[in-house]
Amino acid sequence: MNDISPPDAAASRFGHAQTLDILAASEPGAAKAFAETLIDELGAIEVLASRTGIVMLPYVDTVQNTAFHLGEVLVSEAHIRLTGRNIEGYGAVVGRDLEHSMAMAIVDACITAGIGIKAIEAFLASEHHRQRKIDETRLRKVESTRVRMETF
Amino acid sequence: MAYVATRGGERAIEQSERLYREDLGRIDKTRVDAIAKSMPYLLDRVMGEASLYAPELAALALAQSGGDLYEAVLLLRAYRTTQPRLAIAEPVRQKDLFTVRRISAAFKDIPGGQILGPTLDYSHRLLNIDVLNGADFVPEPVEQAAEPAPATQPSLADWQKAQGLIADFQSEPVPLEEIPDVTREPLLFPASRAHKLQSLARADTGGTLALGYSTMRGYGNVHPTVNELRLAEAPVRIRHPRGTIFSAGRVRISQAEIISKAKGLQLGFSATFGWNEVKVIAAASLDLASTQEKPHPASNEEFVLYHTEPVEASGFCIHFKLPHYVTFQSSLDAIRKVKTDKPANKAAVPQADAARQAELEKAMS
Numbered sequence: 029m030n031d032i033s034p035p036d037a038a039a040s041r042f043g044h045a046q047t048l049d050i051l052a053a054s055e056p057g058a059a060k061a062f063a064e065t066l067i068d069e070l071g072a073i074e075v076l077a078s079r080t081g082i083v084m085l086p087y088v089d090t091v092q093n094t095a096f097h098l099g100e101v102l103v104s105e106a107h108i109r110l111t112g113r114n115i116e117g118y119g120a121v122v123g124r125d126l127e128h129s130m131a132m133a134i135v136d137a138c139i140t141a142g143i144g145i146k147a148i149e150a151f152l153a154s155e156h157h158r159q160r161k162i163d164e165t166r167l168r169k170v171e172s173t174r175v176r177m178e179t180f
Numbered sequence: 181m182a183y184v185a186t187r188g189g190e191r192a193i194e195q196s197e198r199l200y201r202e203d204l205g206r207i208d209k210t211r212v213d214a215i216a217k218s219m220p221y222l223l224d225r226v227m228g229e230a231s232l233y234a235p236e237l238a239a240l241a242l243a244q245s246g247g248d249l250y251e252a253v254l255l256l257r258a259y260r261t262t263q264p265r266l267a268i269a270e271p272v273r274q275k276d277l278f279t280v281r282r283i284s285a286a287f288k289d290i291p292g293g294q295i296l297g298p299t300l301d302y303s304h305r306l307l308n309i310d311v312l313n314g315a316d317f318v319p320e321p322v323e324q325a326a327e328p329a330p331a332t333q334p335s336l337a338d339w340q341k342a343q344g345l346i347a348d349f350q351s352e353p354v355p356l357e358e359i360p361d362v363t364r365e366p367l368l369f370p371a372s373r374a375h376k377l378q379s380l381a382r383a384d385t386g387g388t389l390a391l392g393y394s395t396m397r398g399y400g401n402v403h404p405t406v407n408e409l410r411l412a413e414a415p416v417r418i419r420h421p422r423g424t425i426f427s428a429g430r431v432r433i434s435q436a437e438i439i440s441k442a443k444g445l446q447l448g449f450s451a452t453f454g455w456n457e458v459k460v461i462a463a464a465s466l467d468l469a470s471t472q473e474k475p476h477p478a479s480n481e482e483f484v485l486y487h488t489e490p491v492e493a494s495g496f497c498i499h500f501k502l503p504h505y506v507t508f509q510s511s512l513d514a515i516r517k518v519k520t521d522k523p524a525n526k527a528a529v530p531q532a533d534a535a536r537q538a539e540l541e542k543a544m545s
Contacts, residue, residue, distance in 0.1 A: 048426035081266035088273045090337045091449040092349040096374040102234035122429030167328030173296040
């Protein structure tokens with residue numbers, strides 16, 4: 029994935045792309061509760077967008093390498109700007125949870141502004157661990173279905 | 181043909197809708213959540229045919245329609261038109277797929293191995309009647325492996341191409357905004373491959389199965405075997421305003437390659453939203469059949485793509501139950517006129533027969 033973090037991006041352990049990945053996949057309730065703890069430090073916020081919409085998902089066929097549209101995915105997105113400062117935050121998650129995407133945008137803006145970085149790192153680390161555990165458990169179950177067919 | 185405007189019946193129409201909804205009863209969040217939790221494969225089918233990935237809304241559509249799939253698909257397609265298109269995601273490639281099932285029926289030893297994943301393929305299909313008698317069915321837990329499976333699996337087709345077993349098609353990268361889109365431009369024939377695969381991705385499962393099955397049974401030149409079947413989750417990768425590409429979440433997808441050895445080894449392909457193996461196997465068979473000689477309709481892409489579009493097909497079918505009074509009235513008028521003219525016709529027929537007989541004899545002499 030690309031990682032075009034600005035020099036002032038402060039969530040050092042995770043790059044910008046991974047930070048956004050983790051925030052989008054985070055447990056919605058936890059993300060909202062965490063963003064609540066940061067919002068007062070941000071000051072006035074201008075909401076540029078808080079809406080649902082659709083994202084077209086292209087797919088590459090494995091036979092002829094043709095890119096085609098698989099269909100559209102409903103997403104919610106939030107785009108905010110810190111009033112009077114040239115700092116923006118953005119969030120987008122699959123689904124229609126506007127509060128989740130707004131929480132993501134708030135954390136993104138905090139990172140750019142250098143606000144609450146230690147707490148953000150801790151939240152990201154915790155969420156990252158939780159997400160990896162879920163995937164790992166799933167993949168252990170998947171591995172147990174591996175089959176070696178024999179012909180005779 | 182023209183239709184007469186009708187009026188009257190407003191009260192009956194309103195009451196008929198009330199009767200429909202009254203029969204379904206109250207719809208609340210609990211019911212929608214229960215549908216979403218207990219019927220993921222049904223949601224997958226609706227989302228695939230609606231071409232909109234939104235599990236919560238698919239569950240709501242099923243609740244509102246009482247499980248009528250065509251109504252549910254129509255509701256989702258209609259909702260889709262109310263939403264702005266925010267972006268085009270990065271194209272999903274096979275190497276990106278968080279894969280939970282990946283098998284090949286054609287090749288036993290494939291790179292990465294065979295993983296059955298969640299399936300009933302080798303299970304007895306028996307109703308558990310005890311549940312109705314109060315004994316809950318509690319599934320046995322999966323015995324987890326010591327090590328997790330790899331999150332992604334290698335491509336079988338790439339290995340076959342490298343071995344020179346199948347043709348390796350090179351294609352130029354297409355800018356995202358230039359990928360053909362049947363929701364914004366008409367489906368014309370011969371269809372581009374992008375249009376064909378998009379149409380099959382949103383096709384009716386039942387229609388796809390019927391036509392695909394006909395090619396499998398011999399109404400076509402394809403004798404398919406599953407080269408590779410995958411169930412997976414695909415990342416929806418979009419661009420942050422600063423340019424960073426990130427995943428906004430994952431969506432369930434299924435993908436199938438069908439192989440035929442009718443003319444060397446050839447592959448057909450299909451993918452769709454959700455886990456719907458029947459659909460992608462049938463659709464990949466139709467993709468492959470469409471590249472062959474066309475002795476049967478199921479090998480004809482125009483026939484296949486037009487007749488498996490679920491909203492258009494179901495809408496056209498059920499529109500025949502709506503008033504067609506002009507057509508019917510004119511038919512009645514014609515029948516009545518024929519009956520009125522019957523005596524005159526009876527007198528005229530012998531004369532006409534005699535004239536034809538005379539013409540015939542003249543020609544033979």
